[in-house]
Amino acid sequence: HEKTKEVLQAATHIHQILLQHLTDKAFILGPSPSVIPRINNEYRFQILVKYKSEPSLIHALTYLDDYYHEMFVKNKLGLKIDINPYMMM
Secondary structure (H helix, E strand, O other): OHHHHHHHHHHHHHHHHHHHHOOOOOEEEEEEEEEEEEEOOEEEEEEEEEOOOOOOHHHHHHHHHHHHHHHHHHHOOOOOOOOOOOOOO
């Protein structure tokens, strides 16, 4: 499906940005399809960042939030950030 490719490309782009901004102390998993990969015809992928201490994380997430806010306006792509997830949905 065309939208799936678009969302996967965005998730891969996010992964690359995280690799560029974070140190090797952070472990980046994904992108992978969410447990529920589509809700209301919106496709979802997730990326998990595991870390004990990562000084650049907030800066990287702020950059991504700003960038994808603009992308949402243009291409209807959204980004949701959960700092302390207790359930991976």
